[in-house]
Every structure is written in C-alpha cells, then in structure tokens.
Amino acid sequence: MAKLYVVGVGPGDAKRMTAEARAALDAADVLCGYRTYLELVAPLYPDKAVFSTPMKRELDRCRRALELARDGKTVALLCSGDAGVYGMASPVLELLPAYPDVETEIVAGVTAALSGAAVLGAPLGNDFCVISLSDLLTPWAVIEKRLRCAAEGDFAVALYNPSSRTRAEHLRRACDILLETCDGTTMCGVVRGVGRRGQEARLLTLAALRDTRVDMLTTVFVGSSQTREIGGRLVTPRGYRT
C-alpha cells in the first residue's frame, strides 16, 4: 500500500518526538526532508534511504515524496516542529489530488512555539498568535497587518523565521510595528536551538528586542500586557490568581 507520512519531528532531538512520529519513521522505506532536519533524524536510521532538496525547493520535495509513495514506497516526509505549522502538510495536501492512490497521514509534532515556550517558562499561557516574519511566501504588508492586529488584541505572540541574511531588518521592523501599540517594557524572550547542543534562551524587553540580532534558528516570544518575569522565567498568567 502506497503511503506517505508527513511527520512533525519536534525541535530535533529524539526525546521530543512523539511515539507516533517515531513509529512513522520506523515504518518508512525512505526519509525525505530539508537537509538540516534530515541530519538531525537520519542518524537514528543509518540504513534507510534518504532524499533531500534545498531550501526553496519545497514543492519539488513534496512531489518527489508523493511519487515515491505512488511507486509503492512507504515514505516519511520530515518537518521540523509540527507537520502543519509552516510545514509540508499543506503543500502535500494541495498536490495530493494528482496522486489518488497515495494514502497520506499527517503526524503532529511539538512546534517551536511550544518547545521554545517550555524553555522560557509559560509565555503562551493565555491566548496567542503565531506569525512568520518571512516574506518569501507572504507579502510583507500582510505580515505588518497581522502584527498590528496581534498587538491590538493584546495577544502573546510567537514569531517564526524572525531573520535571515537577506531579511536582517525584519525583527526590528516587526518590533517597531508592535511598539506602536505595546509598551517598550513588554516582556519578551528569545530561544535558539531547543534540544540541540548550545541551546540558548534569554528574557528581554520589547525595546531591547528591537535592537537584538537573531538568526533563523531562533524563535521569538513577545508577551501580552499581562506577561511577567517570575524567577527568571517568562510567564503569561492564565488568570487563576486574579
């Protein structure tokens, strides 16, 4: 039976993978993925075939995974974090009608908003938004609008893809938009490389975040007006104590 698993593998280390994700990788004949994620997982499966495409070749990767499954292989298409959150589940499902014989199963995983939040404390303890600052696939004007709405709604916010070589100013621009509404003392946090060697985390104000350089492996958290530092951790109260 031709089968494609789209698998969220979490932040990268085996212990943050679900048993279901691990079972899908166990079952697969071929592991597909962006090279960086494959490198995290493939060592667990030294004898399995692997297939990768570079960044910006995501559709090719999805098509190849679907073709392999159509040809009778059991395929696991790996996604960092969750399969759905900025992952390969949506492009695979968009392409799937052209591969009617391929059974596809989406396997959820711990996305960076959750794994990063756990490192910092509990910044997403109440209503929150997840926004990518990459304008490769979403116009910057849409991103700006969403940042304004997130601030207006006093959501805590997790920012994905906060920066890259070609978008070094995006985090600063995002902070400037948030600062139109939010106080500069709003508590924020940054986490880099959850579960990987050299994991880093720190808390800072929104005003300080504006002048901070981060990379693509970093997830940024901007608190709501209720978010506080408590004992070195970033906490957005749910409201039980008020």
Next chain:
Amino acid sequence: MAKLYVVGVGPGDAKRMTAEARAALDAADVLCGYRTYLELVAPLYPDKAVFSTPMKRELDRCRRALELARDGKTVALLCSGDAGVYGMASPVLELLPAYPDVETEIVAGVTAALSGAAVLGAPLGNDFCVISLSDLLTPWAVIEKRLRCAAEGDFAVALYNPSSRTRAEHLRRACDILLETCDGTTMCGVVRGVGRRGQEARLLTLAALRDTRVDMLTTVFVGSSQTREIGGRLVTPRGYRT
C-alpha cells in the same frame, strides 16, 4: 532532589506523547492532574500514587504538587495537550517563588490545535491565533476583542473551550463576531476526542458552524480567507504554489 515536572501529555493516547513526557511520568513518584486526564494516563502506571482535584480547583492542584515536591517526591503534574497552552505551567511558575527548593521543569506536548489540525488536514499552515472561549478566567469583552482582531488580521483560528453547559451560546456568539468581518463561506472544521475512542471530525462553513452545537472536548478551527477544502481535508496554503 525535590522535582516537579509539568507535563503536556498530548491529546491522551500514549502514542501521541513525547519520549520526554513519558520519561517524566516514568520518573515520577506521584501523578497529579485533573481527573479526566489522569484517567487517560494512570492506567499506564497502575502502581503509582495519584492525586487529583476537580475542575476550578487548579490552584489547589498546583500547590499540592509543589508541596509534594518540596517534601521530596518526584511529581508529574499532567496537562492535557501542552503544559503551557492553557495548562498548569503558568500557575505553577506563579506559585513557585514560595517553594524555593523545588526544581521545576516544563515538558511541552502536542496541544489540541496541532493534534486536531492533523486530523482535519492542515488548517494552521500559515499564521494563526489560538483563543479560548471560556470566560471563567478572561472577561468576555477581551475574548470578543481578540476574535475581532483575529478576523481583521485574516488569521486562521483555533478555538479552545468552545462551549460548556453554562456557556452553550459562546460558539454562536463568537461566530457572529467573526461574521462581522469574515464571509459565511469561510471553511471551518471541528474535531472531538482526538486519539480517543469515537474520534469525530467534520468540515463545515462558518455560517453552518454558527448553528452547530459542540462540547468541551471539541476543538474548533476557523479558516482564513485562503483556507480551502481539498479532497475532504481543510488546508490553509502556505503560499508555495502562488
């Protein structure tokens, strides 16, 4: 060493738990949690001590877990889904300064927005918000404001706690607010009891969602303007194909 793990156990079945969550439960002397969640997990550990408090006694449960840890037990405080998203991580961290000897570790898990999305397809494939419709801890006016901001920003939205016996009309009221901005044909989905016996899922329009009754075990997804039904699944494109 006194230690408290605040553990996101995912939707409830063992296979959707991370290895890290499972290891924390393995290590614990005592499992604490809301009874419904304990009932899902405790059968895996028939010989462990358990402690539960009813709904609305969350602070008592956190304090008791902290006291047990202070007294030298290794304690796992169970949370449905993730430890942070409407979970016990934030109240525990608020209380923690009174228990300086207790080491606390937050263990992330697959929250209902992710596990439910995987069942439906990929509704959270682009920027999204997570909003609870429970006004036990958040004033309804704040919830309304966030719903308006989410619609204004054209986010996909995952709604937690969409209804209960005492709040049967909340989902309808939320839909009416979204319908001020969103088209009635906006694609939505509801998922109930992910990973449990009798799991249910269906797709429907926002206009139809308004007149649908759901319960507390249901997670509701409201698409963005880009969300579509493709082959029976709910998909919010990331934008690779445009």
